[in-house]
Amino acid sequence: MAGLITMDDLTNEQILSILDDAERLLPVARGEIYLPLLQGRILGNLFFEPSTRTRMSFETAMKRLGGDVVNLGDVKTSSVVKGETLFDTIQMVDGYTDIIAMRHPRQGAAQYAQDSARVPILNGGDGAGHHPTQTMLDLFTIKQAHGRLDGLKVVLAGDLRYGRTVHSLSHALVRFGCELIFASPNLLRMPEEIVSDLRSHGADVTETEDLYGSMADADVIYMTRIQKERFADEDEYARCAGAYKLHARDLSEVKQDMIVMHPLPRVDEIDPSVDTTRHARYFEQAFNGVVARMALLCSLLGVSVPAKIEGGAL
């Protein structure tokens, strides 16, 4: 069964339909309504890299829908330390579960797993590659704030080289006709192959080092962490660390309805003074991981979300 490895696995119509499902599932995600659509189904959580939000929100999503979760747990206490290959681990978990959420430090690992799995794989991040389930919650958050996805001006800032969230998100935003500004230190620019691919699809993309000068007419500013763990050279990291730090005082000239997003964890890219401004949206964004992943789990397991959820917001 097909999983979600990159955003190319979903059409724009499928994306919008999953976002609609997510909207209707909000009261279920908040625990106001119990809707056991996934009763009897088991999710396997295979996280070979640290994770808080992605792993926990998948688990919450599954449990709020009446399903169950089995976890690989800490890699250090699994058979991986005995030398088990990814291929063998997948063969096992494939038999134990109905769907797998997976994160791995190697780019391409999720596709590799999908090629040998019977159940759908949800890519929860493969090295510096892709992070499509994060993109779905990002799109949900943007649509919630602006009522639409098309034609927005979005600034993506920070580590665009190694940041997988911005790789997946920029592909999706271009498909909805957004204008993108890539703001990063020169060393951390968006990979050339991604920029040229986006441009070949007619994207309006600007690259700059000047984050602050790009914010005035933006609808979204999407900050990212410098991905320390992916640098081969520590000195290189030291030269980029702390490149951008957004303070509340930097936001005085921005559009009233501009939202600041961040996939989290933040290190020092967003000063806590931003948290209490009308623009901060990163904690809601993290909560939206639950609804977005609920809707994805239903979609990939072939379970339809009811058009009307009793007592819901519809």
Ligand code: NCD
């Ligand atoms: C991101 C990731 O793992 O790529 N985290 C997340 O899933 N929310 C961002 C990051 O680690 O910087």
